[in-house]
Amino acid sequence: DAGVIQSPRHEVTEMGQEVTLRCKPISGHNSLFWYRQTMMRGLELLIYFNNNVPIDDSGMPEDRFSAKMPNASFSTLKIQPSEPRDSAVYFCASSAPSGADTQYFGPGTRLTVL
Amino acid sequence: AQSVAQPEDQVNVAEGNPLTVKCTYSVSGNPYLFWYVQYPNRGLQFLLKYITGDNLVKGSYGFEAEFNKSQTSFHLKKPSALVSDSALYFCAVRDPYGGGGNKLTFGTGTQLKVEL
Numbered sequence: 001d002a003g004v005i006q007s008p009r010h011e012v013t014e015m016g017q018e019v020t021l022r023c024k025p026i027s028g029h030n031s032l033f034w035y036r037q038t039m040m041r042g043l044e045l046l047i048y049f050n051n052n053v054p055i056d057d058s059g060m061p062e063d064r065f066s067a068k069m070p071n072a073s074f075s076t077l078k079i080q081p082s083e084p085r086d087s088a089v090y091f092c093a094s095s096a097p098s099g100a101d102t103q104y105f106g107p108g109t110r111l112t113v114l
Numbered sequence: 115a116q117s118v119a120q121p122e123d124q125v126n127v128a129e130g131n132p133l134t135v136k137c138t139y140s141v142s143g144n145p146y147l148f149w150y151v152q153y154p155n156r157g158l159q160f161l162l163k164y165i166t167g168d169n170l171v172k173g174s175y176g177f178e179a180e181f182n183k184s185q186t187s188f189h190l191k192k193p194s195a196l197v198s199d200s201a202l203y204f205c206a207v208r209d210p211y212g213g214g215g216n217k218l219t220f221g222t223g224t225q226l227k228v229e230l
Contacts, residue, residue: 004157031216033217042222042223043204045217048215048216048217050215050216055215056215056217091157093158101208101216101218102148102160102163103148104160105150105157105158105159106157107156107157108156108157
């Protein structure tokens with residue numbers, strides 16, 4: 001059974017460019033989470049979805065960040081325009097519709113904005 | 115509000131010795147508690163969780179954790195550490211009745227270093 005899939009694994013871009021990160025959750029999972037990890041700020045929850053609906057986006061840093069989940073098997077996190085301070089590892093995680101709520105993480109996308 | 119604290123940035127242990135990675139939490143009700151491990155350049159990997167029942171929870175790779183409600187703690191333990199256990203460990207909490215939905219709050223992480 002495939003785990004959470006993220007693409008690309010690495011992204012290097014220049015300041016001002018648009019960046020799109022992609023996530024495919026585990027089949028059957030109905031919650032999807034986007035996190036950002038940096039040395040300075042640790043692991044931060046950016047946004048999460050239940051049944052494709054955004055529930056809490058209070059962690060989204062600013063309007064340059066947006067996330068969508070058009071269906072149960074796909075989500076995107078977009079940064080437009082990107083800035084050097086957005087450089088981080090971005091993780092996607094998903095969890096099943098049960099009370100146990102174990103989140104399973106993808107391998108992450110390492111974003112470098114020059 | 116739910117929160118979790120990992121008071122140690124780093125823990126050093128000799129191989130073969132027991133290890134403990136500390137975690138304390140704060141929730142308004144009964145918590146769901148989790149431990150995750152992160153190896154270099156990898157995603158977080160689930161180790162174990164406490165939802166209800168026995169206070170001692172056993173997980174992957176020989177790890178266990180003990181839920182202590184009076185001390186609001188959920189320390190991660192292993193009787194005999196291996197060099198391969200060296201990694202970053204995260205404690206996480208969810209208050210199922212706190213109105214925060216099903217999001218987890220993660221600690222800042224503890225770097226475990228096991229030396230020969």
